[in-house]
Amino acid sequence: MRDVAIVAFAQCDQERRVEDRSDVEMLSPVIQDVYAQTGMTAADFGFVCSGSTDYLAGQAFSFVLTLDSVGPWPPIAESHVEMDGAWAMYEAWVKIQTGAIDSALIYAYGKSSPGDLRAVLSRQMDPYYVAPLWADSVALAALQAQSVLDAGIETERDWAEIAVRNRTNAESNPRALLRGSPDADTLLNDDFVVNPLRRHACPPITDGAAAIVIAAGDKAKELSDRPAWIRGLDHRIDAQSLGVRDLTVSASTTKAAAKAGVADKPVDFAELHAPFAHQEGILRRAMGLDDSVDINPSGGALAANAMMTAGLIRLGEAATRITNGDGDRAVAHATSGACLQQNLVCVLEGE
Amino acid sequence: MTELTLPASIADAEPVRSIRTPARLDYIYTAPLATTEFLTNIEQKRIIGSRCPKCSKVYVPIRGVCPTDAVPMTERVEVADTGVVTTFCVVNVQFYGQAVEVPYVCATVLLDGADMGLFGMVAGMPAADVRMGLRVKAKWADEPSKSLASIDYWEPTGEPDAEYDTYKHYL
Numbered sequence: 001m002r003d004v005a006i007v008a009f010a011q012c013d014q015e016r017r018v019e020d021r022s023d024v025e026m027l028s029p030v031i032q033d034v035y036a037q038t039g040m041t042a043a044d045f046g047f048v049c050s051g052s053t054d055y056l057a058g059q060a061f062s063f064v065l066t067l068d069s070v071g072p073w074p075p076i077a078e079s080h081v082e083m084d085g086a087w088a089m090y091e092a093w094v095k096i097q098t099g100a101i102d103s104a105l106i107y108a109y110g111k112s113s114p115g116d117l118r119a120v121l122s123r124q125m126d127p128y129y130v131a132p133l134w135a136d137s138v139a140l141a142a143l144q145a146q147s148v149l150d151a152g153i154e155t156e157r158d159w160a161e162i163a164v165r166n167r168t169n170a171e172s173n174p175r176a177l178l179r180g181s182p183d184a185d186t187l188l189n190d191d192f193v194v195n196p197l198r199r200h201a202c203p204p205i206t207d208g209a210a211a212i213v214i215a216a217g218d219k220a221k222e223l224s225d226r227p228a229w230i231r232g233l234d235h236r237i238d239a240q241s242l243g244v245r246d247l248t249v250s251a252s253t254t255k256a257a258a259k260a261g262v263a264d265k266p267v268d269f270a271e272l273h274a275p276f277a278h279q280e281g282i283l284r285r286a287m288g289l290d291d292s293v294d295i296n297p298s299g300g301a302l303a304a305n306a307m308m309t310a311g312l313i314r315l316g317e318a319a320t321r322i323t324n325g326d327g328d329r330a331v332a333h334a335t336s337g338a339c340l341q342q343n344l345v346c347v348l349e350g351e
Numbered sequence: 352m353t354e355l356t357l358p359a360s361i362a363d364a365e366p367v368r369s370i371r372t373p374a375r376l377d378y379i380y381t382a383p384l385a386t387t388e389f390l391t392n393i394e395q396k397r398i399i400g401s402r403c404p405k406c407s408k409v410y411v412p413i414r415g416v417c418p419t420d421a422v423p424m425t426e427r428v429e430v431a432d433t434g435v436v437t438t439f440c441v442v443n444v445q446f447y448g449q450a451v452e453v454p455y456v457c458a459t460v461l462l463d464g465a466d467m468g469l470f471g472m473v474a475g476m477p478a479a480d481v482r483m484g485l486r487v488k489a490k491w492a493d494e495p496s497k498s499l500a501s502i503d504y505w506e507p508t509g510e511p512d513a514e515y516d517t518y519k520h521y522l
Contacts, residue, residue, distance in 0.1 A: 068416055071420050115376055119376060123374065128372075132372035
């Protein structure tokens with residue numbers, strides 16, 4: 001395997017509504033930021049890969065338009081995943097492993113504000129049995145939360161405390177949307193959005209964009225004084241039908257974590273893409289991360305959850321902390337789909 | 352089709368051969384600042400573009416970022432409401448929801464002073480006579496609004512056709 005590292009990361013302010021800028025204009029400063037960090041522009045990358053979904057924009061091939069923000073002339077080698085940008089990074093990482101290229105630009109963006117997000121996300125369910133019911137994202141997460149309660153694994157108070165910790169962590173993250181939180185007792189007076197999920201246990205609807213640069217070997221060392229080396233990277237998918245899954249666990253995360261080698265050495269901190277409060281524990285237990293691991297120092301997806309973007313931000317936040325010397329070994333995780341259906345796990349190390 | 356053997360409890364049920372699951376999503380778009388500037392000017396019968404500081408090309412409508420160089424475009428340029436038909440298509444096929452009677456002509460119009468064609472309809476002449484290089488001008492709506500619908504269509508100016516060499520790089 002070739003040594004590959006995350007060497008640059010940028011994100012815009014994650015906002016409830018970005019109305020004054022188009023997708024291209026929202027993304028453009030983020031791309032310029034990683035260009036400035038690396039001294040590279042479009043033509044210097046072996047590959048460009050993006051993650052987004054046309055369902056958010058309500059426009060076919062919207063991802064082609066946003067290539068404008070990269071400056072794709074003369075023509076560049078590029079690809080797109082209709083998933084979180086973390087999977088775009090996976091595609092780029094595989095391409096580097098083939099030896100074809102040495103560096104890649106990855107970006108992701110999502111504006112949820114123009115549409116009804118819960119309805120939009122219902123369209124990702126299977127078209128025969130679930131999508132016609134318009135089972136929305138919060139309702140499905142509530143189904144999962146209820147099974148966690150029924151199994152006696154966690155309580156509503158646990159989720160309130162998780163929400164408080166994440167949003168308190170976000171106080172040191174100027175890009176996050178929700179920074180700071182009332183205490184758990186106050187939060188437990190919130191109304192239910194969908195029983196048993198109260199407002200604080202749900203992620204904020206967010207518009208945002210992010211970009212990272214990955215590079216192999218010497219190229220990575222040239223671009224960063226302390227690259228965040230990708231020591232393990234794997235993604236797995238649970239069964240499509242919710243009815244055949246045990247929603248209190250995440251088998252795909254457990255498998256991805258094992259393949260990525262999470263348990264091989266101690267973990268200093270983890271960035272987990274857990275949009276709903278009850279999902280953090282599911283992920284932590286699935287990966288075997290104990291209480292010694294600092295979870296979501298950036299505030300996680302409960303503080304900002306731009307669709308198709310929040311997973312890539314987990315990778316970028318973890319890498320930035322490694323590069324800054326805040327830890328030597330980190331886990332970054334991204335999810336996609338309903339009830340943690342698809343999970344990507346990445347192990348990052350400073351040496 | 353394979354015949355199914357149903358459990359006794361639902362033996363009388365009518366087999367489902369197909370399902371229809373209509374879906375509809377509604378979106379509310381807000382024009383970004385750059386687009387807003389363009390639309391506000393269109394209402395005043397002014398067509399504004401943006402010039403790239405790097406390649407100097409003028410894009411109409413205004414865009415915030417040059418699609419070639421990926422740099423912000425802050426300079427504004429007013430272009431003419433006259434131009435050249437670079438490419439066109441005569442529509443002879445009727446389809447559901449069509450607003451105009453066939454035949455009609457869709458065209459890309461390269462406005463004088465712009466480096467990017469604008470999509471529109473050419474009318475005021477027989478469809479069969481529309482051609483590449485045709486000089487046209489905007490037929491403004493009686494009551495312009497913050498919309499491209501402020502230009503009803505593009506009509507011939509009667510000037511001689513533009514030489515191919517003058518617009519060949521814009522095809």
